[in-house]
Amino acid sequence: MDTATHYSATIEPDTTVEMAFKVDGYVESLFQVGGRNLQTGDFVPRGAVLARVRKSDYQASLDAARAQALQAGEVLKVTTWKLTQAEAHYTKAKLDEERATALYREKALPKQDYDAARAQLDSTRAEVEAARKAIEAQRELLETARANERLSTITFEDTALVAPISAVVLDKRVENGTLVSRGMPVFRLGDVGTVRMAFSVPDTLVNQLKLGEPLPVHVDAWPDRSFEGRVREIAAAADPSTRLYRVEVAVPNARQELKTGMMGKVSVAGTQPVTSLPAVPSTALLRSPSDPYAASVFVVEGEQGKNIARLKTIRLGQFVGRRVTVLAGLKAQDRVVTGGKQNLVDGALIRIAE
Numbered sequence: 001m002d003t004a005t006h007y008s009a010t011i012e013p014d015t016t017v018e019m020a021f022k023v024d025g026y027v028e029s030l031f032q033v034g035g036r037n038l039q040t041g042d043f044v045p046r047g048a049v050l051a052r053v054r055k056s057d058y059q060a061s062l063d064a065a066r067a068q069a070l071q072a073g074e075v076l077k078v079t080t081w082k083l084t085q086a087e088a089h090y091t092k093a094k095l096d097e098e099r100a101t102a103l104y105r106e107k108a109l110p111k112q113d114y115d116a117a118r119a120q121l122d123s124t125r126a127e128v129e130a131a132r133k134a135i136e137a138q139r140e141l142l143e144t145a146r147a148n149e150r151l152s153t154i155t156f157e158d159t160a161l162v163a164p165i166s167a168v169v170l171d172k173r174v175e176n177g178t179l180v181s182r183g184m185p186v187f188r189l190g191d192v193g194t195v196r197m198a199f200s201v202p203d204t205l206v207n208q209l210k211l212g213e214p215l216p217v218h219v220d221a222w223p224d225r226s227f228e229g230r231v232r233e234i235a236a237a238a239d240p241s242t243r244l245y246r247v248e249v250a251v252p253n254a255r256q257e258l259k260t261g262m263m264g265k266v267s268v269a270g271t272q273p274v275t276s277l278p279a280v281p282s283t284a285l286l287r288s289p290s291d292p293y294a295a296s297v298f299v300v301e302g303e304q305g306k307n308i309a310r311l312k313t314i315r316l317g318q319f320v321g322r323r324v325t326v327l328a329g330l331k332a333q334d335r336v337v338t339g340g341k342q343n344l345v346d347g348a349l350i351r352i353a354e
Contacts, residue, residue: 004216005205006265008316008324009197010292011219011258013190014250017165020185022158025053027178037176038169043256046166050187051174058156065152069145076138083131090124097121167191170260190260195253197229199266200244200315200327209234209247209268217251219264227251227258229266244315244327261287277317277325284338285324288313297330298337298344300352309337311346 029052031038038050100117103109167189174186197217201209209231217227229249238245249266251258263285280297288294295316298309314329330336337344344350 004267004269005317006218006267007199007201008295009199009249009264009266010287011195011197011251011260011262011264012292013168013170013192013260014194014196015165015167015191016170017167017189017191018185019050019161019163019187019189020183021051021053021161021180022182023053023058023155024182025057025159025180027051027174027176027180028054030174030176038172040169040172042169044163044167044169044189046163048163050161050163052161053159053180055156055159058152058159062149062152062156065145065149069142069149072138072142072145076135076142079131079134079138083128083135086124086127086131090121090128093117093121093124161186163189165189165191166193168256168260192253192256192258192260195251195258195260196232196248197251197264197266198246198248200239200246200317201268202244203238205268206234206245206247215249216267217249217264218267219258219262221259221262222257277327278330278332278334279323279325280314280330280336281338282324284336284341285316286311286341294329298341299330300335300337300350307350307352309344309346309348309350311344 031044031048031050033039033042038044044050097117097120100109100114104111104114168191169187170190171188172186174180178186180186211231211234213231215229215231217229219225219227229251231247232250233246233248235246284297286296286298288296289311291313294313296311296313299312301308301310312329312334315327317325317327337350
């Protein structure tokens with residue numbers, strides 16, 4: 001006899017990354033897969049250039065920044081050479097002044113020549129000081145120019161949107177010619193080498209689960225297969241609204257057989273089915289538009305003698321045969337739509353088949 005409890009869960013990527021350009025521009029190319037542009041569902045390796053905006057819009061700025069940095073470097077070389085010359089002039093003037101001082105003390109040199117030697121020393125000293133200040137100023141200009149060059153290089157490189165991980169494209173929002181803005185999400189990538197499934201358990205069960213514990217996983221798309229997941233996360237506190245504890249299971253997916261959005265069941269052995277909770281047929285379930293870890297059903301409500309379909313988000317529990325228990329979001333007396341739900345919208349008038 002199967003005493004396991006089966007919890008409904010949805011396949012989700014292990015890691016999800018939103019990709020956006022850091023610059024504005026028109027998209028000029030997309031990553032090629034088999035001779036065509038990248039599409040949703042394609043696998044991309046780490047480092048692949050997913051898309052690129054027009055480089056010419058930023059090439060001119062990069063060229064100008066490089067030219068300014070080169071020019072600043074050349075000017076610094078000239079300024080350095082001038083300092084070398086000024087120091088040589090100062091060294092000669094200092095020797096001349098010392099010689100003139102000695103001769104003047106011995107009254108072997110006219111005062112006019114002695115004053116000229118002193119004046120030449122002062123002049124060359126000022127020349128050296130001016131050259132050193134010019135070098136300091138030019139070095140600052142060079143650092144500024146190099147910083148601008150680095151910034152322009154980074155901006156130019158940001159025209160390419162590079163995949164940070166090997167992943168599957170979950171969402172794509174651009175084509176060639178699309179005008180993108182800085183920070184606007186254009187791709188969503190998912191690492192599906194390992195996938196995760198999250199479900200909620202009551203306090204009577206949470207202490208029985210251990211991190212790293214293996215749990216069987218069954219997916220509707222593979223009815224004859226069983227996968228093994230391991231408990232990776234157990235919530236430390238219950239959800240205030242449902243009083244349930246969130247549990248996450250990681251499932252290896254090297255062959256990528258498990259796709260994002262697939263529905264499945266995680267089995268927890270040795271627990272008895274919960275019979276006091278309301279249950280609905282599995283055929284009544286829809287994906288929740290607001291919560292990836294929940295489902296939705298249409299509930300029949302009577303208003304002014306008319307039957308109205310109302311979409312409700314519910315939290316699923318265990319599978320019992322072809323039915324699934326509802327942990328939250330549904331009352332035992334609620335009437336649930338089981339047929340034709342794909343054609344309904346919230347608030348639609350419905351007719352109940354006899």
